[in-house]
Amino acid sequence: MGKTIGFLEYKRVDEGIKKVEHRLKNYNEFTVPLEEKKLKEQGARCMDCGIPFCHSGCPLGNFIPDFNDKVYKGRWKEAAQILHATNNFPEFTGRLCPAPCEEACVLGINEDPVTIENIEKNIVEIAFKEGWIHANPPEKRTTKKVAVIGSGPAGLAAAQQLNRAGHKVTVFERDAKVGGLLRYGIPDFKLEKNIIDRRLAILEAEGIQFKTNAHVGKNVSIETIKAGFDAILLSGGASQRRGIPIKGNHLKGVHQAMDFLKMSNQYVDGLLKMDSILSAKDKNVIVIGGGDTGSDCIGTSNRQGAKLVTNFEILSKPSQGRPANQPWPYWPMRLKTTSSHKEGVARHFSISTKEFLGDKNGNLKGLKTIEVEWIFKEGERPQLKEIPNTEKQWDCDLALLALGFVGAEKTLAEQFGLELDYRTNIKATTKDYTTNVAGVFTAGDMRRGQSLIVWAISEGRQAAHHIDTYLMGRSNLPLKDNNDLPRV
């Protein structure tokens, strides 16, 4: 299998991206796919390892060497089959996943790893183009009905799996469109929304019902759900945003990143007008939080025409390379420079925001920071220490808080009477994804806290298996083993 010396013959080649000045002109995806010959060569770099660590590093357990081999041989259809055997939505992960598989790639020990994620994306795109991906409604239906609450990747994956098992699945989404964070959190330049729609059309054709503007616990009562369904999956995400409890956080111009991004996405979708959204145009934008959401805010701000974009991260600047205490094949914390970063931002690390400054009208005008350092002691949580005399004041019209999430919203938990874990997620284990209430399951960020799309899909798939078992006494839905590489 594979080309035995492919990794010696070919270097890693990533797909191209359009130049900054071109991509800032609109919100479209800006990647330039590799030609097929090059893609095959990239597939040929896979060494078909005796232990494919990538396969373990992938939370979905994608059969990476197996589809790489098919790509190398140009057998795209089979590659797509293999890929879909573990992943309901490779078009999402192929674009958005931070690719822990590539960090675990054996070639990555001393070379650039295989471009697994890009191969994944190309497999699924070719499969769509060739029409290989189409609705496959189940041949037999059971009499069981399942409600999936929340239409993010976890909910959608679970819905598709449960539908495949023959159950009648209804997905409830409180927003106007299906997709959850995929639709409202991720900017189009990373995931054009027609990609979601393309998949949704298939899910619908397979018989899944979608109810939008249906906020369970608000405009759809818990009782209706309980009465109408044999099992319920809660996959509403970890949408409780983290705030910043400092002086001035009420000022106009201090906004949650998610609000900013959602409006921008709605604008791009044509649902909102430019003037009705929160815009960064001509503003001094400071994005607080150095993660992926922060990065998305930067990219969006630049597209909206911000005057200056600055980014703060309270943690110290990670190293470029793999830190010694996070060796291969584990997921390392290292400096990540996204395409958005490259579009224009000043990044500051080890910096803590102390206060928002406003004018008398309550408009944000600036903010105050102090530099910090982290004290590490064996066996203790790292301590944050402010460095005296490093206070600094910044001009700022728009502060975007991209500080992460602190768990699930309370509504569902309260109304269903669900136990929470210590991080305020809904309590359920990966053993069976069931909550303390019989017939009520939870998966994705709602269960595990904020995480990656790939984990959401994975949890959705696992939960579907357990729901199926709950309903039928046994399940043929695939179940992943517990051979995930741990985090260190």
Next chain:
Amino acid sequence: MLTRQGMYLPEFEHDNCGAGFICSLKGVKSNNIIHKALQILEKLEHRGAVNADGKTGDGAGILIDIPHDFFVKNCEFNLPKEQAYAVSNVFLPKRENQRKFCIEIFEKHITEQGLDVIGWRDVPVDESVLGKIAALTQPFIKQIFIGKSNTILDDFQFNLKLFIARKKTEHEINSSKISEMAFFYLPSLSTKIIIYKGLLIPEDIKLFYKDLTDPLFVTRLALVHQRFSTNTFPTWDLAQPFRYMCHNGEINTLRGNVSRTLSRQELMKSDWFGDEIKSIFPIILPGKSDSAQMDMLVELLLMTGRSLPEVMMILVPEAWEKNPYMPEAKKAFYEYNSCIMEPWDGPASIPFTDGNYIGAVLDRNGLRPSRYSVTKDGFVIMSSETGVIEIDPKNVASHGRLEPGKMFLVDMNQGRIINDKEIKDEIVSRHPYKKWLEKSLVHLADIPPKKGPIEHQEDPLEKRQIVFGYTQEDLGIIIQPMSQLGKEPIGSMGNDSPIAILSEKPQLIYNYFKQLFAQVTNPPLDGIREELITDISLTLGSDTNIFKINEDQCKKLKIQNPVISKHDLDKIKNYTQNPDFVVTTIAMLYEVDKGLNELERTLIDLVKQASKAIDQGGNIIILSDRGVSKKMAPIPALLACSFVNHELYKIGKRARASLIIESAEPREVHHFALLFGFGASAVNPYIVNEIVSKQVKEQEILGFDYLEAINNYNKAVGLGILKVMNKIGISTLNSYRGSQLFECIGLNTKIVNQYFPNTVTRIQGIGLREIEREICKRHTSAYNTDTIDGSLHLDFGGQYKWRRSGEKHAFNPLTVAKLQESVRSNKHSTFKEYSDLVNGQSKKLMTIRGLFEFANFDPIPLEEVEPWTKIVKRFKTGAMSYGSISKEAHENLAIAMNRIGGKSNSGEGGEDQSRFYKDSNGDWKNSAIKQVASGRFGVTSNYLTNATEIQIKMAQGAKPGEGGQLPGSKVNPDIAKTRNSTPYVGLISPPPHHDIYSIEDLSQLIYDLKSANRNARINVKLVSEVGVGTVAAGVAKAKGDVILISGHDGGTGATPLTSMKHAGLPWELGLAEAQQTLVLNNLRNRVVLECDGQLKTGRDVAIACLLGAEEFGFATAPLVASGCVMMRVCHLNTCPVGIATQNPELRKKFKGKPEHVVNFMYFVAQELREIMAQLGFRTVDEMVGQVQKLNRNKTIDFYKSNGLDLSPVLHQVSVPEGTKVFNTEAQDHDLEKSLDFKIIRQAHPALFRKEKTVIASKITNRDRAFGAILSNEISKIYGAQGLPDNTLKINFTGSAGQSFGAFATKGLTLVINGNANDYLGKGLSGAKLVVKVPDSSTLIPDKNVIIGNVALYGATSGEVYINGKAGERFCVRNSGGVAVVEGIGDHGCEYMTGGRAVILGEVGRNFGAGMSGGIAYVYNAYDTFNINCNKKGLNIEGVKLTDDISELKSLVENHYKATLSPLAKRILGNWKIHLPKFIKVLPEEYKQALLRLANENLVE
């Protein structure tokens, strides 16, 4: 005899022997012949063994003419005239009443046959000479004299009646249940010969049997034999010779031979016997040795009217199948008889006699030495070695040797030697065999095919694949490559998955069987390089009455490769033209809903149907699992095949029909091997045919149409089966079929006894219930499960490469990651995580040790346990050669182990001398253990001198019984240098050591190596399998210092996947068996027991120690510590972390450090210490073998493993108090008597002052390995450089013992005036050896066999001049020696990789097989070269280049100077005329390598 207990099974005892005969051609009877014959045995004493009591031999005996005059004088009754009566010694019970009982029965049967009991005579014996063990089992010995009565019987009829009387007596007494019935035994019963034998050492035979020294006790001939048993529980009746023969070697195919002989009984009819014939059954008595059982068949065949030489030709045929030059009549004879009898295969040299003829036959492989001498005064002496009887050179008429497949015969009545051709020509012309074959034997290939689709009308392939448990790996890793390449796929890095019984994945029943393989007691074979001795054809149809010699015998259907396609099977099914073949198809299906009972019922029904078919004249039965459906599930083909096979035996119908298996199940070589091994005669894997056809259609297989691709697959399976057979030393499928050379692991006794009788299963396991459950599981998932869209159709498998949800592997992402992290960060806590993972996962059914838990705690403080620094001295790293792994990785391990005082292992690849010296920083790259494997790469005197331990690799865990190959591309100049070979020339490690075909050979090699370095321990590496305990006992008796028991799972390097998965056992079983057997034999104290095979943690080590190991080897784990990530591509040279690669770019990626390995060893030792503290052991010595500290872990509950019974593994053998269970003393190697020391005492000026010295000395065959000690002394002082040429010259007269000049180094010139035995110049390291006929001899040198087999094995440099002919395998694996010889036997220059061989005479068959380097010049005066050369890969040309001519000429000149060879003189005298008769043999690979080197300017 010891009974079975624990892991020990008595049936796995082996023996090998010394044998010989002497006779007077002139028919002169004398008592002296007896003395001389016994002298032969005494001179072969080193080939025998003595037991723990120091006195009891393993058995010896002598067969002679009946000394008529002696009996006339010594009997109190009157005897008829010579040969008109029969006489025999009779072994009788000790108790008088039982003795009387036996005598009465015997006399009754004699009288019934109309014969007379003339009288009984007490045999005078001296019991005082017996050893303790022998005395216990000593029978009462009387002699019986039987007359013909008054009827006129000819000799044949008289013998027939004697035979019937004896057989009936044996059967009656054996079924009488008297307590001492085992004592009753007749060594012989003949009118011509009599046998005296017993549990004696040779020199005591004549003391015990007082008759033998009486001057009237005279004979013309004497056949003698002594045993070397691996074990120590011999019995009197198994001493040899037997009635017609004795045997040196081993019959591997015994099980099949015996059961097939028994099955043929049903068909036996004879006018001579009439109704009596049934009363002589069974022909072959159970529970006897292979030789004894063969003798019984010989006896029967003699009763069919065949002559003794003919019988020998039938039982031990020469390799006729692939010999295009064999005369047609002879070939027809063999082919005809192959329809009657399969070969009794295995290494065998069989001296035989019926009193009229005395002779010997050597099997097709020729693996046992047999030398003979004819004297001018009319004696013929034959024995395993030459020089056993001192003969004045002037009296020698000729010296010769028995050649493979050849017979040597003396007609005692005519008083002459009859040569092989004459005997055989006469025998093969007795009947029109060729005509019979042409008329009656049908070849499958000749039946015209009918074209048809590959598919049947059946359920979709996809569904059926699931029913039969196919995985993506089966399709992609097994079937596709085999169909594409026609070869079995290979893999690397061993097997770290659970055995079938511990696997949570449903397993096919095949996986519960492990292939047996040869180690020590018999050699594995090389079916690739020695293809001409192999054959996988089979014949189908009914056997017929063995008494008849007519054309009915060959009414059979012959298949060249019995792995057949669907089209072939259709041909058989539809072959109606010939009424000789009646085909019946029986469905192997059962109604799955009805469950276990239905399965059982259907199996019984299968037998009924088969039986009925046979009754109706059916002679080909097809068992077919076609027609699987939602209702019907398949019965495992192996289960059905074996059951029908055995049940038909039981009801006496087996011989009348052949079984064909038409099944979707078999896909791997192992599956087919099992089906044939349990009785199938042909197999059609029809679903594989369909899969291949699909793969062709889908272009997964390219370049072939589907028929060709199927053919490729069938060919690959055929080759694979050949390899499986070869592994256990079998050459022909005809004798492998039904021989059941497998061990079960994980099946309970009930299912084995019922369906696989006579197969070993020792730790129990699942039964039919669980098997049915697994069938049902697969059937359900195919038929009763809705397929989920988006899921994959077939499971991946994960057997060969790790996959989530696939088969488990001990090394997986997490364990590898944790281990690497721990050794790099030196964090104990991380190692703890790793070891918890490994130990924890193994407790979840990964390994047998995982099922154990520690018990009987007796905690002591950790500080009281010996320090880790002491413990790690018992640690070793595995044998991995520089070549298989990179220089960096290899040296890394050596440095690490030297830092902590452990031992690293050179592997089979030599070692660069610069590593023998320490680096300036104190590090030392010298591998403490130097390995000696079958390729002998770089094994020189200096290499051995620099070892602390020398390891003889008998087998390798990953691929026991197989050789290896380092492709030329990997042999870069550095590697070539350390291996003393030529760069870019591929190197083959043969499957066997060509100097170890038996236990006495191993003993010899141990002696050789011990001589080469007296300070080094000799370590013998064995692989765990059933019987390894008895082998270990044999090794202890052969004086190995350390015995390593390797698990089946270890090993880097390339190996066929079949071997990786299906050969060998976990070390837990082998180690326990070895420990128990060694302790039982009181041999444990003499040896160190070592264990390896996927040892990963301190817990693993602790369990190994408790089971008996005191030293421990690690290979995979230290590699992982050094950066290995289990790529399993070692065979591809693409290791991405720079370990198993020679690619300079990849080697740069090696990031391992010695401290990583040190840390690993430290962590393991610490974990061990913690366990020791818990259990209460202060030292490892205290802990060895304390099995009471282990228990079966009760908490593991899994439906399959619940049936396991591990108590045999944890068995504590009962031995007298004080019996040591660990090593307490060193072996006595007995080197002080070595001739080397005598010479060294005289050679001081040469050794220390480099003064030229000449010494003269006598030498005998008991002076073995001369030169090894001497060379060791030279190497110690001068290193590899040795002494200046010709510094010390020694002139010997006499017959040199084995291994003359072994490892002899530079500066020595050793000359023999006389002759020499096997292994001359083994590992020659620069010395000059000369063997020439004595001056006083009248022999014509180039007609005289002057040296034995396997000369210059592994020679690296030096010169050898042989003034005469050599035996088989001259210059085998020579990589640098220069040799001139005047004629050689078969397989000359095999695997040669360098050096020069000049052969001035004839070469035997298969010359140059596997020769990849060096040049041979052959003087082809007899035009036989073309017939005999194996031309594959060789350039055969004239000697035309100036350089070649001058090289050749100077070599011939040297030869003349050294030996005064008349032949050399003739050739040189007329050089111009003779030169064109020379042929130059130049391997293509060597030629290319030389060109490449020339390009690289590396050649001067």
